[in-house]
Amino acid sequence: MKKYLILFFVFGITTIGFAQNVQLLERANKLFAKKAYVEAASMYEKLGTGRQVLQNLGDSYYFNSKMGAAAKAYKKLFEKYKDSIPEEIYFRYAQTLMGLNDYEQADKFMSTYRGSQVNTARFRVETEEKSEYIHEIKQLKKSQSSDFGISYYGDKVVFASTRNSSSPNYEWNNQPYLDLFEATVDKEGELKNIHPFSDKINTRTHESNATFTKDGKTMYFSRTNNKRVKIGEEKIANVKIFKAELKDSTWTNVKELPFSSNLYSTQHPALSSDGTKLYFSSDMPGGLGNFDIYYVDITNGTFGAPVNMGPRINSKQRDQFPFITGDTLYFASDGHQGLGGLDVFMTILSDSQIETSNVGEPINSGLDDFGYVIDKINHGYFSSNRSGTDNLYSFIRKPKYNNLVKGQVIDKTTKEIVQGATVILFNDKDEKITEMQVDENGNFEFKTKPNSSYKIEALKDLYIPTTEEFTTDVNGVVEKELEIELLSYDDAEEIVVERDGFNYIALENLYFDFNKWDILPQAGKTLNILIDLMNKYPRMEVQLGAHTDSRGPDNYNMFLSENRAKSAMEYLIANGISKDRLQSRGFGESQPLVNCGSNCSELEHSINRRVEFLILK
Template identity: 50%
Template sequence: MYFRLLCILCFTQLAFSQNTKLNKANRLYLEHAYVKAASLYEEFASDQESLIKLGDCYYYNGQMEQATVAYSRAKKEAEYEFSKAVSFRYAHALYGSNSIEKADSVMSKLYSKTINTNDFITSLINGVPYVYTVEKIKHGSFPGDFGMNYFGDDYVFSSSRNNNTKHYTWNEMSYLDLFKAQLTEDKSLINIEPLDKIINSNTHESGAIISKDGNTMYFSRTNNKRYEVNGEKVATVKLFKSTRIDDSWSEAEELPFSSDYYSTQHPSLDEANGRLYFSSDMPNGFGSFDIYYVDILEDGFGKPINLGSKINTNHREHFPYYSDKGFLYFSSDGHQGLGGLDIFMVEKDYNNWHTPLNLGETINTNLDDFAFVVDSKNNTGFLSSNRDGKDDLYVFEREKNLRTFIVEGTVKDKNSQELLPGTLITLFNEHKVAIDSVVVSDDGTYSFRTKPNTTYIIEGFKPLYIPTNKDFNTDDSGRIELNIELELESYDDAEEIIVEKEDGYVYIELENIYFDLDKWNIKPQAARTLDVLVALMKKYPRMEVQLGAHTDNRSSVEYNLKLSNNRAQSSLEYLIANGIESSRLVAIGYGESQLLVNCGDNCTENEHAVNRRCEFIITK
């Protein structure tokens, strides 16, 4: 009995101890102390909620293989259905673990469309503007370094190398400070020293940039106090500005659009230094972090402007960098990529941003790649990445890619939406000179290879249909595979007076043309009828028409054939005289060979009138 009681007491004490650890793990998780929380969850996590939180702890610290294991365990619990947010993190953990096909499967279900990363990478090979050679800075760098940028004659970056600061509970690393250094020809950092203490505080500093004149610095700094946001206390990140006075930096001042309740970070200046780009999770964005800009005014700053849905998604857009060539680079895990944060570029046409372009596998990996900066004149620059397990600094050189763009699509009937095999698709250059053509296959598809940064016109033409064309550019708008669907409308759908009859021919139904007995000159009534045909053929300049003249049977076969030929030719000459090219017309006299009413020798005048007619059939 005592033994049984002792077992019960031990079991109760064990359950109490586990419950206490679970409560502590949950508290640490809410405080974003992910390293310590993970160590507790690892001891006993078996329920779905704890396994997901364990996966999150690893995910938020870039430990994707461990995150994949935890999420997978949670998924197996009674085939547990993840929320959209957890599914997204699970997919990126799978990408980071090189489980590409499984990650694609999760993402395909999440977005209700097919995601094929390997095909996406292949499509980028021909379309990205540059090929990158990337190398880690091996000498002078430190795990946890990131965000290297040009800083006058020196370079600036963020680092957790200062062991004298307190540790950040998120990752148990030292707080970030800003450092400057010089870079040798063999890509080593030397003369590394922290920025002034007036810049580096007892919290995080990162993402410094300097103005062209070297007298203004912008950087990010974490708030030293936590405020409650959405039910949890967080220390937001703010943007600061410091000016150079003699050889020293001034006390940094917080920018007016920063807040205790949302973050503003990752500053970048445009080429004219009149606009500041940054990343923020301020309210009314598209979700998570978006890219914004503010105009720098003489008396302060303008209102933050969101760059819009072409660039921003409901996930993370970070680290904007505006190059000296007018391209905006940024990192995102919301646009299709290779996994984690990928680097994208985007250009602007007047006031509209194009679609962001993923820079491809020569610079992006299945983990986080970010903080891209480039010297466009020398085609060299820097990025940061955790591709080797920790954030590190990388240097790159780039060279122009021999690009080709694929333009493909389908051709359909505008009204029935049926495919139109046999359509001739012609590719023209901007001067309307045909450079390639293809006849659409049975599946209604076509495909062309095109050159980059070129304007094209693509045309679909099929007999008895109105030709359709579209123009497009193979620029850096983010479109590597351009899908252009052409819809052609048939003449009989477009015009009430055009009818396809049971005999399979398409007729232009006009008032009958009357000629005087044994005559073929065009009378005023006939001219009015032919004027309708002139207008129609001018409206559709690719339309070709057969003019068919018919007689009744009251004269000899030879006479009627000659008479009908003369009447058809007379109608043709009228059309030509009114601006219709002869190549678009065919005149045929049928005589009495195609009587509509075969009444022999007993025809009434009405029956003779029906047989005397001029028909207009569209041949193309």
């Protein structure tokens, strides 16, 4: 009997313990769903090593950048449940390992996630080689825990911070809610006279990431919704962008922007230099990933529809914190290949051929680096949690190479400058580095690296492209300035003639049977000459324009000429000329060479009945 009492007692304790664990798990899951990650993690630590427990435990630490603790949880998760782990956890574990500078292990998990080989060590070397700048950085002395998102405000700066200790704590990280603060800046870039921004802007919820018009009278900023909205199975307080106006030294007319929503977040606003575009980050439906960069046009105070900036900038993961200066966009992403966490990237918006590039170390690290801003004298700020919490850093950006290769583009025959020419710089692997248009004096210049080989290609419509190869010395310069000569088609080829300011290829006329547009053998011989010329000059583009005489109805003549032009173009395409280099146009009887009206002779009719070959480029 005593034995049974002991077993009953043990069973009772076990049952009570199981029930307590179930209750604790339910509480932890509710906190996790509310994004109260600090408190959730403390409960998951007591709940053993179930798959969901380990995954949520790792995520709770990951979302608060506690990478050491996150790595321990994820490691156990992969050791026990590798075959049933969601794809996204591979990404988070890889990012966690990068944050701990374990790039070798991180690459294995990131390679699995991406489905292609990732080699961060090689990427770091390549990024350093491609970088044109050196950044000298330092953490600001007065930057406290959770300072980030700095922006320029006239001769001041404005940033987000949790330094308001009277604010209630945010469940995500148990830190006070964010407010905006402003400060002056000394000659060393350090913050002085820090104080809260207007109480018309700061509330008991989050405010961050302000941006201002040049006159300082309008601002845009992020503010978290003051209530949670149920989206699917979660209740979420999304972030919105607000606008405010400065009137009589007071911020007023604080209004939510029309493209913000309770159902998704819009945040991190940044104005273009001319104030006509507002860039921001959003997880609105229809994007490419977690958060994407968008912009809206601003016209007379009204806002256009959000435009997604596409896959050159946006990825499957977070693309956030845009900053625009001139035509250069800086933003933070953890979806493009980087060094871990959010990295700062840049791209030239005016040139779609230039790829988005990582700005490299020391701006970027294994953890989150974001909020990059820069002024006209190459001084700037960014935010990073590399020290364990979000802090503000200043930097001075200096050109890595101050050396330039200069040159001029001239006409080979006349020796006159060629205005409007384009010059493209290639490296020794024939990879395009950059391009520019010559100035009004035909001049160009490119930054170069020491002991490197380059090729420059000069282009201009109606000229034959010309390339020039050169090698820089130990200082990154060539011995003499380059002079690139372009030869026009009409100077290079006897069959190219100039008429009325246009260049035509003078070939024997194409003859067609009456009322037909089939290419006859004699016409084929003429077109073969054009094929040889276009093969000789691979960048040449030509318009085939067919004309009829004035006999017959206008509509029919237009129909006939269009089909004859198309027939000639199809012959060229069939013989290897790319369709992209050709245009066909029918002119009917609208452009006679001999304007003889209704009294044309047979000779005059035959002159007007023709196919012309106009050089477009």
